Structures are given as structure tokens and as C-alpha cells.
Amino acid sequence: MRFRAKIVDLACLNHFSRIINTIAKLAKTCILRLTVCKLYFILSDKVANGGASMWCELSQGNFFDEFQMEGVAAEHNEIYLELVPDNLSRALKTAQSAKAVKIKLTNKHCPCLRVAVELPSLSSSSRIVTHDIPVGVIPRRMWNDFREPSVPDFDVSIYLPVLKTMKSVVERMKNLSNFIVVEANLSGEMNLKIETDLVSVTTHFKDLGNPPWASADGCRSSAQGRDLESMAEACIDIKKLQQLLAGQQVNPTKALCNIVRKRVVHFILLHEEVSLQYFIPAIA
């Protein structure tokens, strides 16, 4: 089992760091899955995570100049590691002016991801900073726990409003309530609602647009059989929503959410090189 990769382009490094920062905001510990072509950051929906789960996928070719991976076995050419993304985020934070960043899987006292940053210096040789991030190797028998979640049978799918606006609304609502109701309909309308004993606040968004999903099931997408105005709602933990929005440092190319009435809200944020899915379960 081997892994080594290298980034030399500053823009790629910057982009990669921002993705890691986003992941670090969403999960204290997560799984890093390495395949020949892609990296995945996975948070499974265990109770310990508060039921929220995450699937983030990026193509290694868009970030790394060198990427060599040998999995656990020829027919299972993948590596699953458990790590604290915040460590990776901190290691990359001060690497923003680096000449090169190398990442390698090592096993000195314990398995680690070694991030070696080569920094420019006024002296003849570069400054090298190494960060050894402890990781846990996930055995193959547990890989099934981390499969890609399927898109749920949603009631409504809608594009999100401008994330910055949504973030500031949610942040203020967070001061008033622990839960937020996300509701939307197939006419491009979405409401964010909180309700406490003293106050209820609703923010209305309209003209958001609904993404066209190719349907296997005729009655899902066909507009005729469905009431376009009827709202599907789910009440979720406001902190999780706030963390998702706070972690977005760049506007995604596409941002949408799928709501399964009273069950789950499935957020999908697409950028050119990376896709992020985040599932927040509804509070019973």
C-alpha cells in the first residue's frame, strides 16, 4: 500500500487547501478514499456524526502534478484512511507560497500522511516543513460502510439562493433557534423558517429555479401530476446548515438541494473540479 503525490502549482494548491478547509468545517474526522483517478472525503451517517453525512469527490488530475497510488491489493486498488481534516488544513495553511507540496503515506511509529512543504528562502537551500498527520488505515472489510450514498427519492429539488445571502440569514437565525425548517416547492420558491416561543422568522426566496432531473420514474419529474405550489419541508439542525454554508469560500458553479419531506435535506454543491454532497437528516 503506497501513496505519494505532489502539487507544484500554487493555484492548484490554493484550490486544494480551500476544499480541505471546507471539509474540516464539516467533519472532525472523516475518511479519505484514494483511487487511481480520484480522492473522496467521506463522512458516513453514523449517530456519532449527528446523522449528517458527506460525500466529496475530486479528480486528482486537476490538482496534483504527480499522483501514485497502490491500493491494498491488485483487485482492490484503493486506500481508505481515517483522518482529522483539520490537521491537513493546518498543514496546508502556511504552505500558500510553497515551491512544492508532497504528500506521502508513511508508517514510522504509526501510519501517517506526511505533508512536506518546500518553502522559498533567502538561503541557498529551501526551507522544508514536514507535518506528520496520524491516520488510521481502514481495513477492506469495512469499506462497505463508506459507499456513495444514493440520491434520495426527493419531493422537491431546487437551486439554492446566493450562498452568501443564505449564509447571513442562517447565521442570524442561529442566534434565535437551534432548528430551522427548510421548505421549497417546484415553482422555485424556498422558505427558511424558525419558530420559538417568542418569535418566528421566515425568509422567502423566489425565482430560484428547479433543476431538471432525468427521471426513470415518470411521475417524479412530470409537472402535470404534481402540485407545483405545494411545499416540502424538513426541520434540521441549524448548526449543521450553518457549518455547510460557512465552509463555502468560493461560489459553486451549481448549488441545489433535494428535500425529502420530514426525512432529509440533501445538498449538492458543484464546482468545476469538485463535487460536494451533504445530507442533513430531519429532526423527528
Add this chain to the structure above:
Amino acid sequence: LSRIGDELYLEPSESGLSLRAVNSSRSAFASFLFGPLFFQLYEPGAAGPDTELFRCKVHMKSFLGVFRSLPSLEKSVGKCLILLKPRASRLVLQLHCKHGVTKTHNLAFQECERLQAVFDTQRCSSRLCAPARVLAEAVVHFPPTLAEVTLGTGPGGKISLRNYVEDEAEASKTMLTELWLAEDEFQSVAVCPGSHITFCLKEFRGLLSFAEASNLPLTIHFDEPGRPVVFTLDDTVLEVHLVLATLSDLENNSQSPSTNRDQREHSPSCSVPGSVSHLPALSDDFADDLESYMAAMETSEGGSGGPPSPTFPLRTPRLAQSDPEDDEEEEGAVPGTPPHKKFRSLFFGSVMTPGRPGPAITEEVLAEDSDGEC
């Protein structure tokens, strides 16, 4: 200085005004000596044959409060007068500002003994000098909450800086960061190969920001693990010393208890993650502690058994002396203080003037715990 202690010691002398601070566990000491030429006017006062120049200490916060906002001070204050009035028991800080406004602050002070750490940079076997910027750039890679860092020398003359992790258990969970600096990044390097020391980053960062702001090169004098590390800044009108205790290296220390009483060994102890590490107060009674420690060491040979101390979390003792250390720690520790790391303290003893060979050792015993009551 406020990053080190809560009290500011002012000691005027013929060679200038010295401002000093020490931390509560006596493991960090700093002094800033402003030469007479730094001031427009400097009158240390008259010291008679029987009296010394008056010295005092004030609350750090009160003193800092007078100089609260540097940018506005720079704009409005023309002159600052510092006056010590022993008979009125007041330290007067008078700011002469624009438009004829004078702000006078009268701070209460307490008399005190002379605060002086024992150290001699000449006796240090290793010395490094670097522009503050290089060190600041090095330290930035470590998290702001990191307590201790190890400075070491490596192959090819390179200097390394890495975060210090106490025991195996923590090592498998903590990210280890190591930085290597080439020899030519330093202005001068005169080190013992293979030497290393571990010290607290917090107080060092304070000095580093001062050094960066004043654009002065920083010199690091160190010796073997356990002996204090001295950081100095030098200027024509300012001399700065920061003395920090370092972690002693048990593998290297000699076993003989009769050598230099400074060679008290402590195993690295447990820290509460995330807490500020408060180092144990120096016990008044060196001899007793050392004896009980040595006795315990002899009786529990390589003992990793024994019940965990109630105040300290269970840890894998890398070093055999963990249990006796707990006892010793409880003897010397102030009850109620949080668990702390065991650094080898320190260097407060009789007064020695730093850096000068053949010091005139006075009888004055220094900065012991009784002083802490003031």
C-alpha cells in the same frame, strides 16, 4: 513582558532602567534594560553607601493601561515622564500631550527584592543568531496553542524546530510538525552538534514579536537540556534578555545526586490538552525534594506500575520515574492548581550578573516563593 508575568518590576541603576517580569512558576524571566541614552533625561537617583537605588513592582495591567492605544499615543503624546516617589508610595507616569493637556497617572507600587535570574550566556555551549523575521516565519507553522517546541541541530548544520509531544499515546494522535532551517539563514551559528532543547513557545512568541517590530536580530544561547535557554536582543540603547527553563532530557542526565543541585530531573508529565501549561512552583527546599526523589527512584526500578495519580491522567511512562515524580509533584505543587508539565526549574538562586565572567556574587537570595506573596 505582560506575556510573562502579572507584575512589572522596575529597577533603576546607573546603567539604565531595567523593566523585568517573571512568571508564576519561575520558569520564565525577561528583562529589558534601557540605557540612559534611550531617555531624554535619566536620573536614577542617589544611592548612598548604605542604601540602594529604589526599586519596586507594579501591576502589569495598571502600567499597560497608561499606554493603552499606541497609535493614538504616537499622535498625541509629546513627552512621557516616569517618576518614582518612594515617600508618596507612588509611581508617577505623566504624559504630556498636545494642546497643553497633561495626563498624570499615579500607580501604587510595592517594594520588592531584586529580581534576577541566574544565567550566564558565556557558559552556554551553543549559540544561534538570526534575524527575527526568519524565526517568526519558522514559528508560524506551529499552531498558536502549541505549548512546547524543541530546537535542535541536525546533519549538514541544519537547525530544526519541532513541536514537542510528551508521550507515545499523544504522539499517535497529534500532528507532528518539523521545520528545517539551513545554516545560512542564520547570521551566526556556533552549536554543539546533536544538541537540542525544549522550551515553551508562548513566552518566546512575545519576544519574537518585539524583535520583529524593532527589526533586531535575535540570539539564542543554549546548553544541555534542562539548563535555561537565553534569548537576547542587543541594541545601542537597549538590552533584552528572555530566560526560559528547558525540559531536561532524562536519558542524558547523570545519575549521581551529588552533582550540581540544578540537575533535578523530572519526567515529562501530563498536560491537559489545550490548557496553558503552568510549570510547578519552585520548592524552597531543594535538598529534601532531591532526596525523596532519589530514594523513590531507587526503590521503584523501571516501575511502570502503581496507581495513577488522581490529579494526572494515566499515561504510558516512557521514563521509569513517573510514580516518584507524582509524589514529588504533589509535595511542591500549590494545591488546587491544574496539572502541569514538569520542566526543570530553574535558575533563581543567588544573584549573578548575566554575561560577565567572575561575577560578584552577593549574599542576596533571590526571587524565592516568599517573594510571590507580595
